[in-house]
Amino acid sequence: MIFRNALAPKASDTTDLNNPAPWFLKMFGNESSSGERVTVNSALGVPAVYACVNILANGIATLPFQTFKRTKTGRERDKKHAVAKLLEQRPNPYQGPFKFKHLIETHRNLWGNAYVNIEWGADGRPKGLWLLNPASTEPVVNVENNEVWYHTVLPNGDNVKIWHGDIIHLTALSTDGIKGKPPIQVIRESIGSAQAAQKFKGKFYRNGASTRGFLKIPGMLNPEAKEVVRREWEKANTGINNAQRVAILDAGLDYQSISMPLKDAQFVEGMNFDKKEIATFFNIPMHMVNELDRATHTNIEQQAIDFIRNTLSPIYTQYQEEFSYQLFSLREQERYYLKFNLEALLRADKKTQAEFYKIMLGEGVYSINEVRDLEDRDAIEGGDKHRVDLNHVSLDIADDYQLARAGLKGGEGNGEE
Secondary structure (H helix, E strand, O other), rough: OHHHHHHHHOOOOOOOOOOOOHHHHHHHHEEEEOOOOOOOOOOHHHHHOOOOHHHHHHHHHHHEEEEEHHHHHHOEEOOOOHHHHHHHOOOEEOOHHHHHHHHHHHHHOOOOOOEEHHHHHHHOEEEEEEOHHHHEEEEEEEEOOOOOEEEEEOOOOEEEEEEEEHEEEOOOOOOOOHHHOOHHHOOOOHHHHHHHHHHHHHHHHHHOOOOOOEOOOOOOOOOOHOOOOOOHHHHHOOOHHHHHOOOOOOOOOEEEEEHHHHHHHHHHHHHHHHHHHHHHOOOOHHHHHOOOOOOOHHHHHHEEEEEEEEHHHHHHHHHHHHHHHHHHOOOOHOOOOEEEEHHHHOOOOOOHHHHHHHHHHHHHOOOOOHHHOOOOOOOOOOOOOOOOOOOOOOOOHHHHHHHHHHHHHHOOOOOOO
């Protein structure tokens, strides 16, 4: 009874999800220890959060998402399949591939979940991919048959349930295998601290970049007089337009300043610590958020490789698995699969790239036209043949090859005349 009464809001303090009251937000964990309320919109106001989310979204959005078909000799890219047309040309009438993937990754990193609704055509193949609002979508498990249904609110306000076969669900870290944890709430304290520091700086400059201080007045003043003195002082000496102006003191007033907090090393270190915490949480190398204190050319190059291997690789692997499973039929999955093309991210400087091509051409891995395609150049006649260095032959013909080069064949000419 006591607990119920403690949680009950005042009769006049009503709330709803569109305009939540402070007690409602505090009860459900949006407020950090710094007193700042951390939401998706407020978190994006923190430069480190915006940068990290945008870096991850750009990293995935710039990668071509391609469709491949298994063949007897290996694989070949299929550009005509319905799935290929959706992912490489237009997922829906309002978004291109870049915007579509960028928004998916933004949802996943802010809400912890991204939900893609599949629109099926009359032929049973997908003809449209639509992103649902993650703030109003909830996966629910039907305990009777162990099926997952997604309850969501459409843009027109309709409440609907969508079967899991019609949804591609991508998650951040999950503890139940169904729904991802919202990163913004997991790292609420660091974001709240960064928000508080930003707000402090804003108020500092609003007050004319002046330090805190106090006025010494001879004698005693009643409360009304104190308010008059404070108001007149702030009117004349605070605000950015009054910065650096000369203050004139009369009536025996004496102003004494308190130390400037923005010069305090702990304040600066605290802001840098929040920035590093946020970047670490999103697994972003520090040089990518403009933290270059310990950066060198060598370790930045290595960090870029680590970013692809340790940060992007787990993300695009989930994309490949979930999209392939949901967009292809069971029979198609035996032949078709989806894969991101990492060439754009792994491409080195021109000299290194030229040496790589030379090796791949010499070993017969690439044809001339494949190299030209990677460099966005037209194919040439006869460029589809794979060539190898004549110094490299298979082991089973190595002896005959060496004898032939010496002018001997099958041991002929070895006998004595």
